[in-house]
Amino acid sequence: MGLSETDALDVEGIRADFPILQREFDGEQLVYLDNAATSQTPEPVVDAIVDYYHTTNANVHRGLHQLSQEASIAYEDAHDRVAEFIGADGREEVVFTKNTTESMNTVAYAWGLAELGPGDEVVMTEMEHHAALVTWQQIAKRTGAEVKYIRVDDEGYLDMDHARELVTDDTEMVSVVHVSNTLGTVNPVSELVDLAHDHDALAFVDGAQSVPHMPVDVGEMGADFFAFSGHKMCGPTGIGVLYGKEHILEEMQPYLYGGMMISKVTFEDSTWHELPWKFEAGTPVIAQGIALAEACDYLDDIGMDNVKRHGEQLAEYAYDRLTETGDVEVYGPPGDDRAALVSFNLGDVHAHDTSEILNEFAVAIRAGDHCTQPLHDKLGAAASARASFYLYNTREEVDKLVEAVDATRELFA
């Protein structure tokens, strides 16, 4: 049967692209299940970075020399490739940032500070990542706006009746996470976007956990803004994406000023470069941008539908195996309706203890609040352990996870 036990992917072939997966700790082969935090990087993407520095490295936009022209074209084309990957209309709608967090802050500063004021409301969900939650919370404090949170029900789904109550004509922004990095819930974002638009509010969707794991079409979704990170989707660290509808980005003022983002500068005033460069001040993330485009190629070659199915199958298998004994609490929706991750606690054992024991079996998971502290407060858990899967993971690796959890149980019995 080999490694590839879900029917969606040729996992054995894929694993060959990720040499890091061969690492061993004290003779135990790494089982990497911390993909929601950061995914591993396949050879073609690493090669793209190396190639860039070996053959093309130069600053972009400025130079008339050959290298600079080549680097500029590759960097600009990378925007087109990413636009295509998420169904955006073109490079004008794709701003390269540092990560999801910076994308969120870009809108919060550039749009939020200008548009929000007393009486205005920003509606989020109780399962928001701190990237959104803290950002809007603080921008609201500065502008006098108010933040509201759509309830998460006992099964880990959004209470859509509550959403319809909260979103009103006072709402200016609805900022929701597409896939919860803690619960694995896939939220009905199109419905939420429509709800926002019914009340003339804008909608921001945090796609940090969706873009790596499922086909995403921002046009179909209708979101005004959408954000994700390269390092969770086989790309390098240091690059994120802010998608924005062209006419909205056009009207927004930049919030980072400097070189590259200007058109004409005098001692008295400046005008802005065209989209998306208006929002990319200073020397941008050139190598990372080019490598992110390569990651899009890599994922498209495998097929995002297959990646999605594989992740769901692993999550369901992990859910079923972990809940066999009855003393593991898994948070969020049932096994057959979740994205590629499982957050859990084993009895009273602290998640950090669990994670530390799992580490001795070379099983890498995350333990903590996963940047969703208020949600953990609501769940009544200071922390949880989270196993998150990606295209190179196998059912055998889930079995190893479960074995290590069994050993933890024994140790703490």
Place this chain on the structure above:
Amino acid sequence: MGIGGSDMYRQQILDHYKNPRNYGEIEDPTYSHTGENPMCGDTIRMDVVLDDDDETIEAVAFQGDGCAISQASASMLSEQLHGMAVADLQEMDRDDVIDMLGVDISPMRVKCAVLAEKVAQDGAGIYFGDVDLEKTTTEDDE
């Protein structure tokens, strides 16, 4: 590898975690102090009774919640503090705590390990008027 290699969780730690010594509270302690480690959500309260000269620790009780390292460390410390001079408590540092635990503590978990010690020390410091603090947290520690 498996359990045998489970260094950080050697039998002693697990024993103290599962059967904490001096767990509970003391009525009318000389001082009582609380602390937390926000990273793990560990909390510890220590009640300490000093002798009439305020020099020697006569009794200790603790209560808490959190990971095995933090709770075992509190339990072991509570045993060690019996009969100890307050001056010696104030001299303790993280290496003493790690020696006491008798296992390697990964850098990420040092905060868990030293929480009880800091709570006992800060409590004494407050009692003697050397420290002005409501609650100890290990947040700002290295």
